Amino acid sequence: MQIVAGEAQGRLKIGRPVAIIDIGSNSVRLVAYEGMARALTPIYNEKVLCGLGRHVATTGQLDEEAVDRALRALARFRVLCETMQVSDVFVLATAAARDASNGPAFLEAAERACGCPISLLSGAEEARFSALGIVAGFHGPDGIVGDMGGGSLELVDVKGATVGRGITMPLGGLALQDMSGGSLKKAQKIVRAALERAPEYLENLHGRTFYAVGGTWRALARLHQAAADYPLHVMHGYLLNTEDGLDFLRLVEEADAKTLKDIESVSEARRPLLAYGAIVLEEILRLGEPKEVAISAFGVREGVLYDKLDPETQKRDPLLAAASDLNLLRSRSPRHGQELCEWTEAFMKSLGIKETETETRLRRAACLLADIGWRAHPDYRGEQSLNLIAYGAFAGLDHPGRAYLALSIFFRHEGLSPDKVGSRIRSLAGPRYLERARLLAALMRVAYPVSVSMEGILPQAPLRVRGSQVVLQLPPHMEDLANERLVGRVKALAKLLNMEPVIEIVG
Numbered sequence: 001m002q003i004v005a006g007e008a009q010g011r012l013k014i015g016r017p018v019a020i021i022d023i024g025s026n027s028v029r030l031v032a033y034e035g036m037a038r039a040l041t042p043i044y045n046e047k048v049l050c051g052l053g054r055h056v057a058t059t060g061q062l063d064e065e066a067v068d069r070a071l072r073a074l075a076r077f078r079v080l081c082e083t084m085q086v087s088d089v090f091v092l093a094t095a096a097a098r099d100a101s102n103g104p105a106f107l108e109a110a111e112r113a114c115g116c117p118i119s120l121l122s123g124a125e126e127a128r129f130s131a132l133g134i135v136a137g138f139h140g141p142d143g144i145v146g147d148m149g150g151g152s153l154e155l156v157d158v159k160g161a162t163v164g165r166g167i168t169m170p171l172g173g174l175a176l177q178d179m180s181g182g183s184l185k186k187a188q189k190i191v192r193a194a195l196e197r198a199p200e201y202l203e204n205l206h207g208r209t210f211y212a213v214g215g216t217w218r219a220l221a222r223l224h225q226a227a228a229d230y231p232l233h234v235m236h237g238y239l240l241n242t243e244d245g246l247d248f249l250r251l252v253e254e255a256d257a258k259t260l261k262d263i264e265s266v267s268e269a270r271r272p273l274l275a276y277g278a279i280v281l282e283e284i285l286r287l288g289e290p291k292e293v294a295i296s297a298f299g300v301r302e303g304v305l306y307d308k309l310d311p312e313t314q315k316r317d318p319l320l321a322a323a324s325d326l327n328l329l330r331s332r333s334p335r336h337g338q339e340l341c342e343w344t345e346a347f348m349k350s351l352g353i354k355e356t357e358t359e360t361r362l363r364r365a366a367c368l369l370a371d372i373g374w375r376a377h378p379d380y381r382g383e384q385s386l387n388l389i390a391y392g393a394f395a396g397l398d399h400p401g402r403a404y405l406a407l408s409i410f411f412r413h414e415g416l417s418p419d420k421v422g423s424r425i426r427s428l429a430g431p432r433y434l435e436r437a438r439l440l441a442a443l444m445r446v447a448y449p450v451s452v453s454m455e456g457i458l459p460q461a462p463l464r465v466r467g468s469q470v471v472l473q474l475p476p477h478m479e480d481l482a483n484e485r486l487v488g489r490v491k492a493l494a495k496l497l498n499m500e501p502v503i504e505i506v507g
Helices: 063-085 095-099 103-114 124-138 175-180 184-195 199-201 213-229 243-256 273-288 300-307 318-330 334-351 357-369 378-390 399-416 424-452 475-483 482-494
Strands: 019-025 026-035 042-049 088-093 118-120 140-150 153-157 168-171 211-212 240-241 292-296 463-466 469-475 498-507
Touching: 019 063, 019 300, 026 063, 026 300, 042 063, 042 482, 063 103, 063 292, 088 095, 088 103, 088 300, 095 103, 095 124, 095 153, 103 118, 124 140, 124 153, 124 168, 124 211, 124 292, 124 300, 140 273, 153 199, 168 424, 175 184, 175 273, 184 273, 199 273, 211 273, 213 243, 213 273, 213 292, 240 243, 243 273, 243 292, 318 357, 334 357, 357 399, 357 424, 357 475, 378 399, 399 424, 424 463, 424 469, 424 475, 424 482, 469 482, 482 498
Parallel strands: 019 088, 088 118, 140 211, 211 292, 469 498
Antiparallel strands: 019 026, 026 042, 140 153, 153 168, 240 292, 463 469
16 A cells, blocks of 8 residues: 555545644643544644733733743644644634733734734633534533633523623632632632622523533543542533532532542642632532533634534534544445444334434434444454444533443444443443443344445345334345344344344345
């Protein structure tokens, strides 16, 4: 095989990479993505905790040492972007540079360091892009987005793709630490006073979802997962119910951070800010009474790129877009994945199962991901596929949905017994998704001995429910496929449904 010099291997042909450099109040971060797409795939991610916003609230100045550290990071990021042959670099600056009197001078130096113009976002723009990040990362979001950085907190309403007007408040972790003089009690009073001046956002939160954006809140969620011995160490889409969340947040505020389980996973520079993040989130939950908190790995950066997509691409389902990309990159025949979607849908209709919108999109995603583990050793295809899916960089997917997708493909390779997989991921999926995963896997286990993952075969071999029978129809030229292996797979599917298996030769 000939490899062309400079050709990117193992990547989609969607143009050259794009990158975002986010100059925040706490961190300066570079994220480079494979290209402009509905399903963003990071190819490089690096942050430097500079603390630009430290003391800005009281001195009005960016700290000189923090500025030097940020400029060195930006110069490094420039070289990295050149190395990755990034086509477009979008550089954003937020609260610290916006609020400091020496912010303009810093931005001039920063532009020289990174070699790109810098967009200084207003508080309203920051709120809008945070909300667009939630639109990009969640399927049908409905609630209030809260983006807590080092210098500010933005709140904005989002419903579907509709974004309301946002508000910004100086309630970032560094700003609170500075204004309160390190007193958590004083910080709590500052937060309560500020939030009580924004009643419309909290009133509109009641009974809806609060989407938590920002590194401090993600760190808190990581600690909550550790305390709960949660089976899936993925932040995006992690849910906390309000009551449990309040109890945990109070524990963080009162305890010595060193005593918290898995505190080593949080950088030392961020640990002092955990209590301030807990205070802000506790007050939002107490005053707003949301039904749940959804942790988001998407925010301003992803919102900026989503905003640059054409309207048709924006409408695409992010989960199905990502699954389609993996199907294209990793399956033996991408068209077969599409045919498997249609083949299983026809069976579900004949069975009389009425899928919800969520169940339909999950089934379709599973079909697109069904063959991504074929290059692994046969003894480990189930395990490899489960790990790829459970820990994949998917958007528009909650954690029970991840478990369903992972279990569907695991059972497709390893057989239908629930005992073949650990109880923790089964419990994460829940009884309904577990049974749906086994049913879909049983369908796949019939499909692959017929099609060998090649396109154009499944449309010739319909599988339907007819009365009390599960009927697989084969054309005459495929009659010899009906050996013990295929008969056993059809029997296993029929047994799952308490039906009679039948293979017919038609034509």
